Amino acid sequence: MERYSVFGLIKHALSYHENWQKTWRSPTPKKEYDVVIIGGGGHGLATAYYLASRYGVTNVAVIEKGWLGGGNTARNTTIVRSNYLWDESAALYEHSMKLWEGLSQDLNYNVMFSQRGVLNLGHTLGDMRDIQRRVNANRLNGIDGEVLDAQQVKEIVPIMDCSSNTRYPVLGASWQPRAGVARHDAVAWGYARGADRLGVDLIQQTEVTGLNIKKGKIVGVHTSKGDIGAKKVGCVVAGNSGVVAGMAGFKLPIESHPLQALVSEPLKPILDTVVMSNHVHGYISQTDKGDLVIGAGIDAYNGYGQRGSYPTVEHTLQAIVELFPIFSRVRMNRQWGGIVDTTPDACPILSATPVEGLFFNCGWGTGGFKATPGSGDVFAWTLANGRAHPLAEPFSIDRFYTGSLIDEHGAAGVAH
Amino acid sequence: MFYIHCPYCNERRSEEEFHAKGQAHLMRPANPEEASDREWGDYLFFRDNPRGLHQEMWVHAAGCRKFFNILRNTVSYEILETYPMGEQSSVLAEMTAGRERGEPRRAAGAVA
Numbered sequence: 299m300e301r302y303s304v305f306g307l308i309k310h311a312l313s314y315h316e317n318w319q320k321t322w323r324s325p326t327p328k329k330e331y332d333v334v335i336i337g338g339g340g341h342g343l344a345t346a347y348y349l350a351s352r353y354g355v356t357n358v359a360v361i362e363k364g365w366l367g368g369g370n371t372a373r374n375t376t377i378v379r380s381n382y383l384w385d386e387s388a389a390l391y392e393h394s395m396k397l398w399e400g401l402s403q404d405l406n407y408n409v410m411f412s413q414r415g416v417l418n419l420g421h422t423l424g425d426m427r428d429i430q431r432r433v434n435a436n437r438l439n440g441i442d443g444e445v446l447d448a449q450q451v452k453e454i455v456p457i458m459d460c461s462s463n464t465r466y467p468v469l470g471a472s473w474q475p476r477a478g479v480a481r482h483d484a485v486a487w488g489y490a491r492g493a494d495r496l497g498v499d500l501i502q503q504t505e506v507t508g509l510n511i512k513k514g515k516i517v518g519v520h521t522s523k524g525d526i527g528a529k530k531v532g533c534v535v536a537g538n539s540g541v542v543a544g545m546a547g548f549k550l551p552i553e554s555h556p557l558q559a560l561v562s563e564p565l566k567p568i569l570d571t572v573v574m575s576n577h578v579h580g581y582i583s584q585t586d587k588g589d590l591v592i593g594a595g596i597d598a599y600n601g602y603g604q605r606g607s608y609p610t611v612e613h614t615l616q617a618i619v620e621l622f623p624i625f626s627r628v629r630m631n632r633q634w635g636g637i638v639d640t641t642p643d644a645c646p647i648l649s650a651t652p653v654e655g656l657f658f659n660c661g662w663g664t665g666g667f668k669a670t671p672g673s674g675d676v677f678a679w680t681l682a683n684g685r686a687h688p689l690a691e692p693f694s695i696d697r698f699y700t701g702s703l704i705d706e707h708g709a710a711g712v713a714h
Numbered sequence: 715m716f717y718i719h720c721p722y723c724n725e726r727r728s729e730e731e732f733h734a735k736g737q738a739h740l741m742r743p744a745n746p747e748e749a750s751d752r753e754w755g756d757y758l759f760f761r762d763n764p765r766g767l768h769q770e771m772w773v774h775a776a777g778c779r780k781f782f783n784i785l786r787n788t789v790s791y792e793i794l795e796t797y798p799m800g801e802q803s804s805v806l807a808e809m810t811a812g813r814e815r816g817e818p819r820r821a822a823g824a825v826a
Contacts, residue, residue: 551761598734599786600788601788
């Protein structure tokens with residue numbers, strides 16, 4: 299596998315860029331693997347990459363029913379941050395943030411990680427108290443954060459209406475300068491390329507149709523292209539987790555909802571940070587291409603249709619236009635929905651299951667993109683060692699029976 | 715965008731008047747004092763999440779404010795039936811009866 303570098307770019311320019319290697323192979327599946335990962339999205343590919351690069355397990359296959367990174371990885375709004383309230387989730391997301399900070403070098407692939415800062419706005423006294431509490435908790439956990447008042451917010455985002463004339467005036471915000479955005483497709487492609495280089499088989503256009511379980515232990519998967527044996531199976535299928543759990547004969551505390559987002563026509567640079575508001579329900583950033591990327595809350599009903607309802611879009615845009623009157627005539631280019639796997643406490647499930655050798659990484663709900671590297675690393679460790687990584691221990695399915703939930707509705711909220 | 719028939723108002727109204735309230739026909743443990751942690755966990759947190767037909771509770775929030783049940787396909791988003799609280803889905807009953815008689819599945823109700 300050739301490394302990407304400026305010299306390579308010059309070399310290939312001389313042959314009109316016609317001789318670049320394929321980024322990854324398209325292998326025929328082997329009979330058996332040490333680890334089979336179901337789901338070739340960001341989290342699944344990151345898991346495969348870290349299994350091979352950090353934990354020495356290279357006999358790995360990733361099985362994807364569509365194409366790599368074609369699900370929620372390509373449908374999110376690319377926000378990366380780690381300012382979560384509780385110790386358990388803060389540790390997990392901050393682990394991820396630290397991996398983000400060196401990811402482009404690690405993968406030799408530019409994931410365009412841009413630490414442009416994230417503002418979480420507060421519009422009521424209650425909001426502001428929550429923000430103060432969360433920022434204090436963050437700082438105790440070694441995560442950067444500041445509480446800003448309306449004037450300071452205005453200095454960071456001059457185009458935002460921070461006056462007291464709005465229906466829900468901006469009173470202040472929490473500010474995480476290390477947070478930002480990354481290029482979502484590049485993350486999937488970078489991990490895929492890295493994993494492939496280390497010998498992982500990426501098997502696309504192959505759907506898992508059943509699990510081969512013998513005496514309570516997983517021995518392989520049935521796929522649309524025949525049976526594949528596996529010593530361990532990691533399931534990283536987001537919205538379809540409940541379907542795979544059904545194949546294994548148990549239930550998950552997960553409901554799948556449509557989550558919508560939309561992008562505008564490209565504009566000249568106007569917004570150089572990420573603004574999100576739980577209270578008026580919307581978040582917005584601008585891509586390097588110039589599009590405004592806008593998202594909000596889930597549609598409240600269960601759905602697998604990768605589409606949602608129009609009133610949710612309308613509600614989102616009302617909030618955005620209220621905050622940014624200057625955007626009121628921006629035209630929207632595209633709108634889409636992804637299927638998010640939400641849990642009752644807005645925290646993921648990284649867990650062993652009643653089936654020996656079968657592990658689930660799911661329930662990331664509306665905020666999984668930011669966790670891609672951390673989730674992959676922690677889940678790879680879990681698969682390699684056959685037990686939960688210390689950071690993953692609090693996120694077992696058992697918490698819904700013991701009652702030790704990690705309620706992140708405040709930090710997860712609408713903010714993804 | 716849904717148009718939903720409220721079985722109480724007996725009118726077909728737009729989705730904005732309604733809120734989805736999750737899975738229908740959940741039974742609270744009959745003897746709460748004797749329910750185990752497992753039973754409580756299942757009752758509180760574990761829900762059906764089918765890719766296909768789903769029975770859900772909705773509320774006509776901006777109308778009569780009453781709760782009712784919907785039988786809906788979570789893939790095609792087709793609403794097959796709405797029926798009042800305390801009743802069971804007649805469409806689902808008819809489909810089950812039809813299957814027992816050996817009839818092929820109705821296309822609209824087929825799980826995608």
